[in-house]
Amino acid sequence: MMALCCNDIVAGYEPGLPIVRGASISVRRAEIFAILGPNGAGKSTLVKAIAGLVPILSGTVMLGDEDITAVPAHRMIGRGLAFVPQTENIFANLTVADNIDLAASIMKVDKRRRLPEIDDLFPDLARQKGLVAGRLSGGQRQMLACARALVTSPRVLMLDEPSAGLSPRLVGAVFDNLRQVRATGVTIVLVEQNVKAALALADRATVLVEGKDRITGPSGDLVSDAEIAALYFGHGGAGKAA
Amino acid sequence: MLQLIADGLIVGSVISLGAIGVTMTYSILRFANFAHGELLTWGAYLTLTVLGFVVALGGAGPMQPIGPFSFGWPLLAALAAAAVMTALLALLVDWLLFERLRAHGTAIVLVIASFGAALAMRNLLQFIYGTLPDYYSREIQIAIRLVPRDVMGGMRITPDQLFVLALTAVTVVLLHLFLTYTTLGKAMRATAHNPALARLTGIDVRAVIRAAWVIGAVLAAIAGVFSGLTVQIRPGLGFDLLLPLFAAAILGGIGSVYGAVAGGLIVGLAESLSVPLFGAEYRAATAFLVLIAILLVRPTGLFGERN
Ligand SMILES: Nc1ncnc2c1ncn2[C@@H]1O[C@H](COP(=O)(O)OP(=O)(O)OP(=O)(O)O)[C@@H](O)[C@H]1O
Ligand SMILES: [Mg+2]
Numbered sequence: 001m002m003a004l005c006c007n008d009i010v011a012g013y014e015p016g017l018p019i020v021r022g023a024s025i026s027v028r029r030a031e032i033f034a035i036l037g038p039n040g041a042g043k044s045t046l047v048k049a050i051a052g053l054v055p056i057l058s059g060t061v062m063l064g065d066e067d068i069t070a071v072p073a074h075r076m077i078g079r080g081l082a083f084v085p086q087t088e089n090i091f092a093n094l095t096v097a098d099n100i101d102l103a104a105s106i107m108k109v110d111k112r113r114r115l116p117e118i119d120d121l122f123p124d125l126a127r128q129k130g131l132v133a134g135r136l137s138g139g140q141r142q143m144l145a146c147a148r149a150l151v152t153s154p155r156v157l158m159l160d161e162p163s164a165g166l167s168p169r170l171v172g173a174v175f176d177n178l179r180q181v182r183a184t185g186v187t188i189v190l191v192e193q194n195v196k197a198a199l200a201l202a203d204r205a206t207v208l209v210e211g212k213d214r215i216t217g218p219s220g221d222l223v224s225d226a227e228i229a230a231l232y233f234g235h236g237g238a239g240k241a242a
Numbered sequence: 243m244l245q246l247i248a249d250g251l252i253v254g255s256v257i258s259l260g261a262i263g264v265t266m267t268y269s270i271l272r273f274a275n276f277a278h279g280e281l282l283t284w285g286a287y288l289t290l291t292v293l294g295f296v297v298a299l300g301g302a303g304p305m306q307p308i309g310p311f312s313f314g315w316p317l318l319a320a321l322a323a324a325a326v327m328t329a330l331l332a333l334l335v336d337w338l339l340f341e342r343l344r345a346h347g348t349a350i351v352l353v354i355a356s357f358g359a360a361l362a363m364r365n366l367l368q369f370i371y372g373t374l375p376d377y378y379s380r381e382i383q384i385a386i387r388l389v390p391r392d393v394m395g396g397m398r399i400t401p402d403q404l405f406v407l408a409l410t411a412v413t414v415v416l417l418h419l420f421l422t423y424t425t426l427g428k429a430m431r432a433t434a435h436n437p438a439l440a441r442l443t444g445i446d447v448r449a450v451i452r453a454a455w456v457i458g459a460v461l462a463a464i465a466g467v468f469s470g471l472t473v474q475i476r477p478g479l480g481f482d483l484l485l486p487l488f489a490a491a492i493l494g495g496i497g498s499v500y501g502a503v504a505g506g507l508i509v510g511l512a513e514s515l516s517v518p519l520f521g522a523e524y525r526a527a528t529a530f531l532v533l534i535a536i537l538l539v540r541p542t543g544l545f546g547e548r549n
Pocket of ligand 1: 013019046
């Protein structure tokens with residue numbers, strides 16, 4: 001069974017103006033799956049729709065064998081789906097500890113067991129629990145955003161461009177964290193602009209173009225795929241592909 | 243001088259409690275609720291009504307004062323009941339009006355709707371209670387001299403005024419503890435900062451909105467009763483305080499609870515200290531001069547987030 005399965009999703013911010021126009025993705029258990037595509041393709045809209053933040057006009061989203069198409073956003077973590085948005089993904093006005101604790105308290109997580117695991121995963125954060133999160137550096141913010149999402153032990157973790165705005169060294173650190181997270185059995189779906197790094201990290205990937213999944217396959221195949229090359233390097237997209 | 247400061251702090255307490263509600267609805271619902279003043283008025287009048295029942299049921303004639311205060315336990319019981327009723331009123335108005343507009347309307351639609359709600363609430367109140375002023379108690383209060391007359395003009399304060407100051411302080415401390423240490427309090431701060439992320443964190447934003455209305459309305463009822471206790475109960479009680487409430491909330495940095503408290507005290511002090519300078523008619527204008535002066539120096543208000 002697939003960990004996450006979207007069938008023919010149509011989604012958008014306003015009725016009659018779909019941004020995602022019939023996208024389908026199937027993500028296997030404990031794999032890292034990348035969603036690639038040019039600017040404005042609807043990648044963010046797709047993951048937001050899956051997370052319940054953007055209305056789904058048609059199609060279905062299955063999490064394991066549960067239909068979560070109509071589940072409101074605040075119930076998603078209870079179902080086992082966590083999402084880290086691209087920007088503003090931490091509560092800058094709360095402490096690091098409160099950022100992590102809040103979801104745990106709401107979901108009645110056994111904190112005595114789970115918080116040490118999170119501390120092990122993000123030792124950098126463990127040392128700064130009392131700090132107001134707004135004072136963290138860019139890389140630490142991204143880690144806090146992941147920690148906040150992971151504390152409820154989701155089955156599937158979705159991230160929107162976790163490498164955006166980070167130096168190559170920090171991107172490496174964040175991606176290493178994601179590998180560790182996957183090693184604990186969590187399925188990871190990430191949207192990435194950074195095609196090379198994403199394909200190096202992911203097991204499989206899909207390329208979304210104009211709201212539809214154009215090509216899907218193992219990362220190794222996509223690296224050498226001519227169509228990807230055309231999409232990213234051919235039509236003046238070289239700058240964004242980095 | 244000292245006397246003016248004491249008077250200013252008492253008015254400031256009422257403004258602070260009201261401004262907390264304004265700033266809270268603003269930070270969570272993202273609109274300036276001009277009907278908030280009416281919650282103060284309704285709180286004051288509902289307390290008066292419940293007080294009538296409590297005293298009648300007690301059958302002991304007029305309310306027996308506690309110690310030096312002008313009021314007795316019946317008033318406190320009535321305030322507690324009226325605070326609950328005011329909270330229900332706020333939830334009702336939200337359900338009837340704001341919730342429907344939130345789904346589609348922009349902030350300005352909500353603001354204008356809140357003007358309408360204010361008018362409706364005030365007219366309904368006048369229809370029920372009439373327009374004459376009223377009092378919780380006819381007891382005459384003897385002011386206590388705290389500072390002799392030869393020290394900076396001296397200071398006299400009534401026991402009721404001391405009670406208002408003390409209970410305001412207690413309320414603000416309790417609210418601080420609630421927002422800092424409870425899950426609901428943290429969820430409210432999280433929602434104020436970023437509603438979408440709050441939902442992703444498992445927070446039911448509708449529950450947070452209800453909590454904001456309840457807290458705002460309870461504090462409004464307390465402020466309304468304090469105003470009724472230290473001045474008088476009038477249908478215009480809340481409306482007349484509306485501009486000071488907003489001045490206080492903006493001065494403190496809209497969205498900041500502590501800013502609202504600080505802003506309320508500053509506005510109260512500014513109004514009171516301006517009386518000997520410009521006369522009582524211009525006290526409201528002084529609050530705005532202070533507001534403008536502070537915003538020129540700190541455009542986000544005293545405790546406002548910069549970004
Ligand atoms: N909140 C919104 N309201 C209305 N339209 C939006 C909103 N957010 C995005 N859009 C529109 O949806 C389209 C797709 O945007 P989306 O953010 O999903 O693309 P993306 O693939 O994530 O692009 P990027 O690589 O730039 O992040 C764009 O045309 C954008 O203008
Ligand atoms: Mg995007």
